[in-house]
Amino acid sequence: MEDKRVKDLLKQVQSQCLHKGVGGIKDLAVVFRRMDKDFSKRLCYAEFCEGMMNYGLQVEEKDLNLLFETFDKNNSKQIEFMELVSKLQPPMSEKRVEVVNQAFDALDANKDGVLKMEDLKVVYSKNAKNHPKCISGEWTEEQALRHFLDSIDTPGNPDGKVTREEFVNYYAGVSLTVDDDCYFDLMMRACYGLPNKGT
Incomplete structure (x- = not known):
């Protein structure tokens, strides 16, 4: 059930990014990159939420938490933001x-x-x-x-x-x-x- 919810959330975020144009997902990556002050390519939960908000994406807090937990595979309280971005932009055929x-x-x-x-x-x-x-x-x-x-x-x-x-x-x-x-x-x-x- 949670897997389906995560897929639905990713589609929702993907759709909101695409409303900003074909480069929308790439622009989200730039927002995340700017949040990454120590160049670790990782974000804590607060940075992740701030980045999503700064980019103007509408996602409920419980859903943001679910997305974050899904990508925080080792429970380090940080996620690799490019992994999230790559999930939003599936590979081409x-x-x-x-x-x-x-x-x-x-x-x-x-x-x-x-x-x-x-x-x-x-x-x-x-x-x-x-x-x-x-x-x-x-x-x-x-x-x-x-x-x-x-x-x-x-x-x-x-x-x-x-x-x-x-x-x-x-x-x-x-x-x-x-x-x-x-x-x-x-x-x-x-x-x-x-x-x-x-x-």
Whole structure:
């Protein structure tokens, strides 16, 4: 019974995060990271509750306590917050990971395993020119590319470079909003100009 309650709670928190956008779960991780003053990657119960409240998540105290106890496997009165975050963001199917990796490879112009502004200028500038804010004259092409890069970079700690892991994590958030594998694949191929399967 408690297992089902925990699953329901995780779905409830996941849903509230997704209402904040596809990066909602990633942003929750940033809130927890800021609470982690001693860089232990662990939070006590008070820090956990404060982080959830600061992020604007509505969870009753008894449910917060249940979540915390579930993740405090060794009764140390601390939880590894990234474990909680990873439970909120379930893994993508193999098909989805494959197409996300193809997109990353297509963007990584100099093949160094990191996406930077130079890569995007080579590969993605046509898409940037078609951004509504570029068309309206509000942004330059460079600003559109920077916005794209920053949206995938680690929130709260952007360094102007996107690793494969950050890229996959970003799309894991997007993946939660798309039910069908085929549609997700089609969307990624259209967005990044990847060839369709079998072509």
